[in-house]
Each structure stands twice: as C-alpha cells, then as structure tokens.
Amino acid sequence: MWFWGISHDTLEILDLFSNLLEGGMQLFHWKKLSNIYLEDNSFQGPLPILPLSTVDFYASDNGFTGEIPSSICQLSSLQHLSLSNNTFSGNMPSCFGNITNLSYLDLSSNKLQGPLPRSLVKCVNLSTLVLGHNEFNDIFPHWLEAPKLYNLDLQSNKFYGRINLTLFGLSFPTLELLVISNNNFIGQWPTIFFSNTSLAVIDLSNNKFEGPIPLPSPSTSYYSIASNKITGKIPSLICNATELHIIDLSNNSLIGSLPRCLTNLSTNISVLNLRMNYLEGTIPQFFSSKSGLMTLDLSQNRFEGTLPRSLVKCRYLEVLDLSHNQIEDTFPRWLGTFPELKVLVLRSNNLKGLLDIPRGAHLFPKLHILDLSNNNFSGPLPTNLIMNLKGMMTSESGQDESLYMTRSFGRGIYENSVTVMMKGLEVELVRILTFLTIVDLSCNSFQGNIPEVIGHLHSLVGLNLSHNHLTGSIPPTLGNLTNLGWLDLSSNKLSGVIPRKLGDLASLGYLNLSKNQLTGRIPQDKQLSTFSSDSFSGNPYLCGTPLPKACPGDAQPPPPSSSSTFNYKGHESWFKQKTVWIGYASGIVIGISIAYIAFETGRPKWLMQSVRMLERRAAEWTEKPKGKAIKLYGQ
Incomplete structure (x- = not known):
C-alpha cells in the first residue's frame, strides 16, 4: 500500500480504521510512525514488520495469518497491542517479556496455542491481558505477578488444573475483571475468597469447580458460576454484594x-x-415496585405453587422463563401488560384452564416467543390472544435492532438463551435472534378449529400446535406466513384437504401433518413436493406422492420415499445453515449439531453483515458448547 505525497520521515499517526482495505502492508520504513490503527479491514498475510517507534498498534478484525513474529519483541516503546479476531497460529514468542512498557495486550479469537511465555513476568506495567478464544494449554498463570493488572481474560482456552488461591491474591492485587470461563479448571474456591477484593466482574462459568458458592465481592456487578459442580444452598450472604446487576x-x-x-x-x-438446579419451594413475592429486572430464568427446577403476582411490578421484564417446574395456576394474562416482554416460556408445568383474553384488550405488544406447551390448557385456541401479538405481525426488522437479545452492561455483555421445540427436537438456543418468532401451544387439550387470524402473524418462524384435540380444516391463511421455517400440526383430529397455499411457503424446512384425519390427494405444488412420507403419515384417507397409497385414477403407486421428515435439499432459499453453536436437548443429550439459522432471503444487508462478522468465531464456539457466551472489553 502506497501513500503518495507523504514523507516517510514525517508521518506519526496512521488511522485506517473500518474501511474496505485488503492485501498486505509494509510499515517499517515509516521511521517516526508511532500510532497505527488498522482495525476492521481485510488485510491479509503475515503481520507486517513495524517501525521501532511504534507505541500503539491495533490490527484486530482482519485476516492476518501465520505466527506472531519475534521481531515484535524489538518494539521497546510498544504500550498497546491488539491483534484479536485474526487467524494467528503457533505459540506466543518467548521473548514477549522484552516489551517491558506493554500495558494493553489483546490476542483473543485467534488460533494461538501452547503455554504462555514465562517472560511475560517482566511486563510489570501490564493492565489488560485478553487471551480468550484461543487454544492455549497451560496452568493458571500465578507466576505473572502483575501488580497493575485489572483485566484478566482467559476464557475459552485449554487452561487446566487447580488455582493456587494464595498466589492468586499476591499476583493480582488490583484485579477488577476476572474471566476464566470455558476451560478445565478444577477445585474449590473458599466461600469468602472474593470478599476482600475489588472485582467487578467474576466469570468462572463452564469449568469443573465444586463445593459451595464462592460469594462475590461487595463491589461485584457481574457474577457467573454457571455450568460447574457447585452444591449446597444459595446463602443469604450473597446479598452483601449490593452492586450486583447480573x-x-x-x-x-x-x-x-x-x-x-x-x-x-x-x-x-x-x-x-x-x-437447571434443584431449587424448590414457592417463588417468593420479593420484587419491588422499583425493580429493574429484565431477565428472570428459573426454568428446570422444582418450584411449585402459583406464579407470584408481584412480578407485575417488574415493568422492564423482557425474558421470563419458568419452564419445567411444578407451578399450578391459570394463564397469567396480567403479564400481558408488560410493555417490553419479548419471551414468555411456561412450558412443562401444571397450568390449566382457558386462555381467556377479553376482546379489545391490548396485551403482549412486543412478544416474540410464546411457549405454553406441555401443560393442561383447554378450550378453543385463543383468537383474542393471537390478535394481540402485534410484535409477530410485522416481518421487517429495524436497522437499529441488535442481532441477538443481549444485555449490555458495563464492560460485559450477557446473552439470553432459551430452549424451544425446533424441527421436532427440544433445543437450547444459547443466543436468541431478535427476529426469531415462535408460537408453541403443543401438548395441551385445546379443541376446535385453528383460527384463521393466525395467518396475520407474518413474522412467525415456528408454529407448533401438535398433540391437541383440534378439529376442522387447515386454514388456507397459513399460506400467508412467508417466514415460516417449521410447522407442526401433528397428532390432532384435523380433516379436509391440505391447502395448496402451503406450497407457497418457500421458507418451510420442516412440516409435520401426521396423525390426523386429512383426506384427498397430497398437493404437489412447489414446496409441498419436497417433503417425505413422514410429513403425511397416519392420515388413512390421504393418497398420492410421497405416500405409497395411490389415489383413484393413478396409473401406479409411487415408490416410497425416504423416512426423513426434514428435507435437506431445496430449502436453501430461506436459510443457509451456519453452525455457530451446538444445541442440546433438555434432559437428554442429543448427538447432533443444531445450526443457528442465518436468514438470508429478504433480510436487510446490515443483518447479514452482522451474521458474517459473528461467523469468524464459529470454529472456536462450536468446539466449546458450554452455555452462554460473554464478551468482555478492555480499556
């Protein structure tokens, strides 16, 4: 890359942040260049040799490859180095400790491996060390002895063994952010270990820590010990951390x-x-009128009793998941007054009665995921409730909307997760796409017809009404759901012919109409012709391809098709599967990768750019399917 008219002897700052630049670079001949900003471009090849005068070098989010050259150790003036989100491999240079002025080092999201160079102990000015999402294989770096370090991020590597807590306190007296999730650490933290620290962020999740809960510091605001082997009761002393947000x-x-x-x-x-614990008893009425609660997930425990009416005070609530408990109550329509509620999951409880919503009520205006499956609801499907789901009636996403339902807070991001029935499997989505719109009323005792108004929910991606007592015909208005990716109406008493309009659903990748009383010839129009016999089996009066039963007037019965309900061909017009994480079924691990869905057709350009940006980390994520992801930022 050439910069005509600029003298190699005068330029001190080079800022090329976030352009469309690509190719290789040569920078060593810029004798006075001290501040270099190349982030968010498409530079490729090995890392360029840098001028000896370099103080700041930021080259994250590019395509640099190969090993980090040992020549970087000659930069005695270097203070800030960021090489994250590239594809560097090999070990860190053993001479890294020669950069004694280094205070900020971010090598995250590469393919670096091996042990950490012990020479880092010479970097006594180090304040931020971010090495997450690599393949480092080492013990915890007690030897680092960094008296100024406030941010230590080792998440998603192969660190292992016990942490010497005596040396921990001596080595990192000023630490404020500790993120060591997704490793193989073992052992037990003393209950009050963090009480005398200034740690604001503590993330020990997805390891093999055991014993009772280590209490957070009074100044801790982000605290996660998820996916470990922690036992015992939640101590009331946890409330001494008065700054807790997450x-x-x-x-x-x-x-x-x-x-x-x-x-x-x-x-x-x-x-x-x-x-996913063994908590029990009733859910206490503890939420105050000034509650700032936005996500409450108590799913997969043993809670009983009724839903706490005090939840109505949580006006900012966006995600409520109480699934897989023993709650006995009627449908909480009072939750519909929440102006921000987007996800309501009450699956697998003992809820019963009618979904009685008054006509003209204005409830659940922003709801995107409604899961009431596997309860004891009865009566007709709730037409008035469906008419209130305004958040499901538009198929366009705003450009200012985030790709995932995240909770930004301080230096960290919490990403909401949810378990849904998806293409016949119960799958945990460790990230919730903001435009993922689902209605699941399966496994109840609903009766009567499928209301035609359901065809107004134009943004629906998944609809599951299976295992009820529904009668009547399939409404042709379902053909208006052009974003529908899966449709399950199986195990009901539906009759009549299959509407040809379902063939217009080019997005449809999974269809299950089995075990009903449908009649006539299976339409061979467009998308309907791509599904196998399993999608239509158990309807004794259906005939024609792909079933072995011929219709009257057919010359000969068609050959039987494969037994797979999911069609892997012909559905790429709606999505291309991008494996970003591995889902698992609740209660039983399923050996199958569940791809996150990158909705490409009809989605705005900004959305797909965000998806492609996230795909650069897919390789690291798929190797470690251990719950939520958290990205912590440095200075």
Whole structure:
C-alpha cells in the first residue's frame, strides 16, 4: 500500500480504521510512525514488520495469518497491542517479556496455542491481558505477578488444573475483571475468597469447580458460576454484594429455596438466572415496585405453587422463563401488560384452564416467543390472544435492532438463551435472534378449529400446535406466513384437504401433518413436493406422492420415499445453515449439531453483515458448547 505525497520521515499517526482495505502492508520504513490503527479491514498475510517507534498498534478484525513474529519483541516503546479476531497460529514468542512498557495486550479469537511465555513476568506495567478464544494449554498463570493488572481474560482456552488461591491474591492485587470461563479448571474456591477484593466482574462459568458458592465481592456487578459442580444452598450472604446487576448460577446442583434477601437487590438486578438446579419451594413475592429486572430464568427446577403476582411490578421484564417446574395456576394474562416482554416460556408445568383474553384488550405488544406447551390448557385456541401479538405481525426488522437479545452492561455483555421445540427436537438456543418468532401451544387439550387470524402473524418462524384435540380444516391463511421455517400440526383430529397455499411457503424446512384425519390427494405444488412420507403419515384417507397409497385414477403407486421428515435439499432459499453453536436437548443429550439459522432471503444487508462478522468465531464456539457466551472489553 502506497501513500503518495507523504514523507516517510514525517508521518506519526496512521488511522485506517473500518474501511474496505485488503492485501498486505509494509510499515517499517515509516521511521517516526508511532500510532497505527488498522482495525476492521481485510488485510491479509503475515503481520507486517513495524517501525521501532511504534507505541500503539491495533490490527484486530482482519485476516492476518501465520505466527506472531519475534521481531515484535524489538518494539521497546510498544504500550498497546491488539491483534484479536485474526487467524494467528503457533505459540506466543518467548521473548514477549522484552516489551517491558506493554500495558494493553489483546490476542483473543485467534488460533494461538501452547503455554504462555514465562517472560511475560517482566511486563510489570501490564493492565489488560485478553487471551480468550484461543487454544492455549497451560496452568493458571500465578507466576505473572502483575501488580497493575485489572483485566484478566482467559476464557475459552485449554487452561487446566487447580488455582493456587494464595498466589492468586499476591499476583493480582488490583484485579477488577476476572474471566476464566470455558476451560478445565478444577477445585474449590473458599466461600469468602472474593470478599476482600475489588472485582467487578467474576466469570468462572463452564469449568469443573465444586463445593459451595464462592460469594462475590461487595463491589461485584457481574457474577457467573454457571455450568460447574457447585452444591449446597444459595446463602443469604450473597446479598452483601449490593452492586450486583447480573447473577448467573445456572446449571449446577444447588438445592433449597430462594433467599428472600434478594428483595433488597431487586432494584439493581437486571438478570437473575438460576436455571437447571434443584431449587424448590414457592417463588417468593420479593420484587419491588422499583425493580429493574429484565431477565428472570428459573426454568428446570422444582418450584411449585402459583406464579407470584408481584412480578407485575417488574415493568422492564423482557425474558421470563419458568419452564419445567411444578407451578399450578391459570394463564397469567396480567403479564400481558408488560410493555417490553419479548419471551414468555411456561412450558412443562401444571397450568390449566382457558386462555381467556377479553376482546379489545391490548396485551403482549412486543412478544416474540410464546411457549405454553406441555401443560393442561383447554378450550378453543385463543383468537383474542393471537390478535394481540402485534410484535409477530410485522416481518421487517429495524436497522437499529441488535442481532441477538443481549444485555449490555458495563464492560460485559450477557446473552439470553432459551430452549424451544425446533424441527421436532427440544433445543437450547444459547443466543436468541431478535427476529426469531415462535408460537408453541403443543401438548395441551385445546379443541376446535385453528383460527384463521393466525395467518396475520407474518413474522412467525415456528408454529407448533401438535398433540391437541383440534378439529376442522387447515386454514388456507397459513399460506400467508412467508417466514415460516417449521410447522407442526401433528397428532390432532384435523380433516379436509391440505391447502395448496402451503406450497407457497418457500421458507418451510420442516412440516409435520401426521396423525390426523386429512383426506384427498397430497398437493404437489412447489414446496409441498419436497417433503417425505413422514410429513403425511397416519392420515388413512390421504393418497398420492410421497405416500405409497395411490389415489383413484393413478396409473401406479409411487415408490416410497425416504423416512426423513426434514428435507435437506431445496430449502436453501430461506436459510443457509451456519453452525455457530451446538444445541442440546433438555434432559437428554442429543448427538447432533443444531445450526443457528442465518436468514438470508429478504433480510436487510446490515443483518447479514452482522451474521458474517459473528461467523469468524464459529470454529472456536462450536468446539466449546458450554452455555452462554460473554464478551468482555478492555480499556
């Protein structure tokens, strides 16, 4: 790359941030160049040799390859180095400790491996060390002895073994951010270990830590010990951390009831995630009128009793997941007054009665995911409720909307997750796409017709009404759901012919109409012709391809098709599968990769750019399918 008219002896700052530049670079001949900013471009090849005068070098989000050259150790003036989101491989140069002025080092999201160079102990000015999403294989770096370090991020590597907590306190006296999730650390933290620290962010999730809950520091605002082997009760002393905004204790072996002292924290807490434990008792009425709660996930526990009416005070609530408990109640239509509620999952409880919504009521205006499956609801499908789902009636996403339902907070991002029935499998989506719109009313006792008004939910991606007692015909208005990716109406008493309009659903990748009383010839129009016999089996009066039963007037019966319900060919017009994470079924691990869906057809350019940007980390993520992801930023 050439810069005509600029003297090699005068240029000190080169800022090329976020352009469309590509190719290789030569920078060493710029004798006075000290500040170089190349982030978010498409530069390729090996890292260029840098001028000896370099102080700041930021080259994240590019395509640099190969090993980090040892020549970088000659930059004695270097203070800030960011090479994240490239494809560097090999070991860190053993001479890294020669850069004694280094204070900021970010090598995250590459393919670096091996142990950390012990020479880093010479970098006594180091304040930020971000090495996450690599393949480093080492013990915890007690030897680092970094007296100024405040941000240590080792997440998603292959670090292992026990952490010497005595040396930990001596080596990192000023630490404020500790992120060591997604590794193979073992052992037990003393209960009060963090009490005398200034840690604001503690993320120990997805390791093999055991024993009782280590209490957060009074100044901790982000606290996650999810997916470990933590046991015992949630101590009331956890409430001493009065600055807590995000608490994630999910996927452990916690027992007992919720401590009522959480009442005092309800004004600060934004996220409370206790899913996949053995907690029991009733859900306490502890939420105050000033609650800032936005995500409450108590799913897969043993809670009983009724839904706490005090939840109505949580006016900012966006995600409520109480699935897989023993709650006995009627449908909480009072939740419909929440102006921001987007996800409501009450699957697998003992809820019963009618979904009785008054005509003209204005409820659930922003709801995107409604899952009431596997309960005891009865009566007709709720026409008035469906008419209220305004958030599902538009198929366009705003350009200012985030790709995923995330909770930005301070230096960290919490990403909401949810378990849904998706193409016949119960799958955990560790990230919720903002435009993922689902209605699941399956496994209840609903009766009567499928209301035609359901055809107004134009943004629907998934619709599951299976295992009920529905009668009547399939409404042709379902052909208006042009974004529909899966449709399950199986195990009902539906009759009549299959509407030809379903063939217009070019997005449809999964269809299950089995075990009904449908009649006549299976239409061979467009998308309907791509599905196998399993999609239509158990309807004794259906005939024609792909079933072996010929219709009257057919010359000969068609040959039987494959047994697979999911059609892998012909559906690429709606999505191209991008494996971003591995889903797992609740209660039983399923050996199958569930791809995140990159909705390419008809989606705005900004959305697909975001998807492609996230795909650059797909390789690291798919190797570590361990719950939520968190990205912490440095200075």
